[in-house]
Amino acid sequence: xxxxxxxxxxxxxxxxxxxxxxxxxxxxxxxxxxxxxxxxxxxxxxxxxxxxxxxxxxxxxxxxxxxxxxxxxxxxxxxxxxxxxxxxxxxxxxxxxxxxxxxxxxxxxxxxxxxxxxxxxxxxxxxxxxxxxxxxxxxxxxxxxxxxxxxxxxxxxxxxxxxxxxxxxxxxxxxxxxxxxxxxxxxxxxxxxxxxxxxxxxxxxxxxxxxxxxxxxxxxxxxxxxxxxxxxxxxxxxxxxxxxxxxxxxxxxxxxxxxxxxxxxxxxxxxxxxxxxxxxxxxxxxxxxxxxxxxxxxxxxxxxxxxxxxxxxxxxxxxxxx
Amino acid sequence: xxxxxxxxxxxxxxxxxxxxxxxxxxxxxxxxxxxxxxxxxxxxxxxxxxxxxxxxxxxxxxxxxxxxxxxxxxxxxxxxxxxxxxxxxxxxxxxxxxxxxxxxxxxxxxxxxxxxxxxxxxxxxxxxxxxxxxxxxxxxxxxxxxxxxxxxxxxxxxxxxxxxxxxxxxxxxxxxxxxxxxxxxxxxxxxxxxxxxxxxxxxxxxxxxxxxxxxxxxxxxxxxxxxxxxxxxxxxxxxxxxxxxxxxxxxxxxxxxxxxxxxxxxxxxxxxxxxxxxxxxxxxxxxxxxxxxxxxxxxxxxxxxxxxxxxxxxxxxxxxxxxxxxxxxxxxxxxxxxxxxxxx
Ligand SMILES: Cc1ncc(C[n+]2csc(CCOP(=O)(O)OP(=O)(O)O)c2C)c(N)n1
Numbered sequence: 001x002x003x004x005x006x007x008x009x010x011x012x013x014x015x016x017x018x019x020x021x022x023x024x025x026x027x028x029x030x031x032x033x034x035x036x037x038x039x040x041x042x043x044x045x046x047x048x049x050x051x052x053x054x055x056x057x058x059x060x061x062x063x064x065x066x067x068x069x070x071x072x073x074x075x076x077x078x079x080x081x082x083x084x085x086x087x088x089x090x091x092x093x094x095x096x097x098x099x100x101x102x103x104x105x106x107x108x109x110x111x112x113x114x115x116x117x118x119x120x121x122x123x124x125x126x127x128x129x130x131x132x133x134x135x136x137x138x139x140x141x142x143x144x145x146x147x148x149x150x151x152x153x154x155x156x157x158x159x160x161x162x163x164x165x166x167x168x169x170x171x172x173x174x175x176x177x178x179x180x181x182x183x184x185x186x187x188x189x190x191x192x193x194x195x196x197x198x199x200x201x202x203x204x205x206x207x208x209x210x211x212x213x214x215x216x217x218x219x220x221x222x223x224x225x226x227x228x229x230x231x232x233x234x235x236x237x238x239x240x241x242x243x244x245x246x247x248x249x250x251x252x253x254x255x256x257x258x259x260x261x262x263x264x265x266x267x268x269x270x271x272x273x274x275x276x277x278x279x280x281x282x283x284x285x286x287x288x289x290x291x292x293x294x295x296x297x298x299x300x301x302x303x304x305x306x307x308x309x310x311x312x313x314x315x316x317x318x319x320x321x322x
Numbered sequence: 323x324x325x326x327x328x329x330x331x332x333x334x335x336x337x338x339x340x341x342x343x344x345x346x347x348x349x350x351x352x353x354x355x356x357x358x359x360x361x362x363x364x365x366x367x368x369x370x371x372x373x374x375x376x377x378x379x380x381x382x383x384x385x386x387x388x389x390x391x392x393x394x395x396x397x398x399x400x401x402x403x404x405x406x407x408x409x410x411x412x413x414x415x416x417x418x419x420x421x422x423x424x425x426x427x428x429x430x431x432x433x434x435x436x437x438x439x440x441x442x443x444x445x446x447x448x449x450x451x452x453x454x455x456x457x458x459x460x461x462x463x464x465x466x467x468x469x470x471x472x473x474x475x476x477x478x479x480x481x482x483x484x485x486x487x488x489x490x491x492x493x494x495x496x497x498x499x500x501x502x503x504x505x506x507x508x509x510x511x512x513x514x515x516x517x518x519x520x521x522x523x524x525x526x527x528x529x530x531x532x533x534x535x536x537x538x539x540x541x542x543x544x545x546x547x548x549x550x551x552x553x554x555x556x557x558x559x560x561x562x563x564x565x566x567x568x569x570x571x572x573x574x575x576x577x578x579x580x581x582x583x584x585x586x587x588x589x590x591x592x593x594x595x596x597x598x599x600x601x602x603x604x605x606x607x608x609x610x611x612x613x614x615x616x617x618x619x620x621x622x623x624x625x626x627x628x629x630x631x632x633x634x635x636x637x638x639x640x641x642x643x644x645x646x647x648x649x650x651x652x653x654x655x656x657x658x659x660x661x662x663x664x665x666x
Pocket of ligand 1: 402403451452453481482483484485486488512514515516577581
């Protein structure tokens, strides 16, 4: 048996629906035989009548409705058709869900699933990575699973957490990534993972970029460089301890993210390491991000807009040479 | 006028019409007296941030609160000018005063202020500022109740004609109809959104026409006429409770205060103040009470004195209470403390 990243998301939702009567899924085109733009809910509406509900194209109201249901004790999962469209729901996510517990002591356990990140030909409005934006605001947990196993366990955890969770699933990984089976054990949300140990450089990253970083680590290995790859898993909370421990081993930090370059997760990691682990560093910490333009449509442009193996490897070699 | 009240009353509870009218009037007066006090505290520099009054809107608001019944599981999502409705729904005066004065004992504990208050677990939602955002939240609560098998409940939310123009309002009103939840939306056109008059807010002939467009049942009401408000809003609540489609009630008044107490409203056109919708609902109700002999002048004075005493007591209590201390604040926006990010 093998399970894809997408199937893991579907299986996690099936299990949640089966085991927790408070769970329902709310989103566009997710019900019926259709099962969602990416089929993440395929078959679930038939299996769980009345609990996988199609919505109008109303991202603001979809999240608002989920917030209300969560106040009443439900555990709604909102599927955004693409992360990009969650901009319409920013207000509900940031200002309603994100403030509610602090203001009223009543938590809002919603999970918003964001099909994130670039794929070939998707262009400016179907490719975005919004984890940095959501992490900037208080009151939200933001997770970015990079593996089939994490896609599964972190979605289950997300729904069980009493606070709002933005679950950023990477579209590129949907079909590309396979595992032997669904996992039995898990690392909790809030803990980063060393996916490849090394001693010369720490590449700290998350989501699809974990796989690019692993590729770079393999590429540099024949030259004698041992690159450590840290998968953040959740970007908020950010596991600073694991990152610092890695930098303590390697003395060098490269942080890679697929989002736009101004601020964001990579800047946050670099800032924390620079201020809390300055003495650990043997070279200036560096970042590789996407370019500061909208995400281009054509593959020739897109593949250079996002961080890729060659841009990450080039930056890595530059730091290693210092 | 009382005939209309009678129809409204018989459609909701068994109280005789004049008792219901007097009860509503009491909530109106409570709001007016309380808000006068808040305004004077504001002028005295005792309130930080804004003070927003519902002057002129008390009849509509009182009617909004009065037909809701917490024991039936009803929910209320009020906005800025809903003191009368909040009180009628059961909000203690202390909640209001504590929130305005920032008492640590208030429902918002100094973390939010003025009208941004509520007790979500007790059915009163705590509005965020962003107009229209609470509609879909209320829809979600109503849906969840239905999913759990509850019956016989309704939700009521209010909005201004300004707030009617946001995308969130459109999405929220539409999704309520798609989900067929027992919802009443009471929209008050008080002719100004802050300083902006109607002709720069919308261009449709009548806001109530949107009811049909959304699949709601619609009604209009003169918001200066308490009996009519009780009749129309009571009827809308009753229809929603009975499983009719969502209800839209559009009321017309003039805002008889500034947008907030910082605002002298000098932009309000003098002509508009002569319109019949510019009457003061409270004065109108008072006159009717005297004309019909529901209460004498003394009775009214007594009522006012009683309310004033309650308000003064609430203010005195809240003023003695501690303000929140930053050193005692735990600075976590998450209920799951172990998931709070750590910043060095
Ligand atoms: C989305 C949004 N934009 C702007 C504001 C600032 N604002 C607060 S109240 C208000 C006017 C609201 O007018 P209306 O909805 O007619 O209600 P009224 O104040 O007249 O009762 C404005 C512009 C806001 N709260 N929300």
